[in-house]
Amino acid sequence: MPDLAVAHGRGSVDAVETKWRQLPLTWQSIRARHGITSPGFAFPGILPLVDAAGAQPRLRQLYPFTSHFTLLFSSCTRYPYLVEAPAVEPLRDGRFRVCSPRGGAVIGETETAEEAVILVITHLPDGLGPAVAGTADDLGR
Known part of the structure; x- marks a missing residue:
């Protein structure tokens, strides 16, 4: 597993890249455990979602980061995060729901x-990114 703490020490670019490498490994492990503990029950489509998002430079x-199987994107590298981009939730039927960053209004499925x-x-705001080191609090937001 890539060492995220070390990456944070090297700066925001390394922290972001390391998190993108770490996230699929974490979810592969969770999916493997799910296959053992809950055989026959579908696993949400978080891995294809992480792969598809990670292939997009913007x-x-x-x-x-993820929360409750939802993929989110932060403008800063530490919690509390600053979420200004839409989030994506894999649905039980295999589809995906995209929601606004504030209020969670459904943008589409x-x-x-x-x-x-x-x-x-x-639906990304103009000029969003790259993520900066620190928290939303550090940015005054």
Whole structure:
């Protein structure tokens, strides 16, 4: 597992890149455990979502994190995060829901992770990114 604490010490660019490498490994482990503890029950589509988002340069410069199977993107590298980009939730039926960063209003639902990521990108605020070191509090937000 990539060492996120060491990456934070090297700066925001390393922290973001390390988190993008760490996130799929974490979810692969969770999916493997799920296969043992809950055989026969579908695992949410978080891994294809992380892969699709990580392939997009505009999202790759933001700090990714998950909460309750939802993929979010922060403008800063430490908690409390600053979420200014839409979030994506994999649905039980295999589709994906994209929600606004404030208030969680549904922007749309898509059939694939790639379509959801495109929807996120089309709703990014102008000039967003790259993520900076620190917290939302450090940025005064």
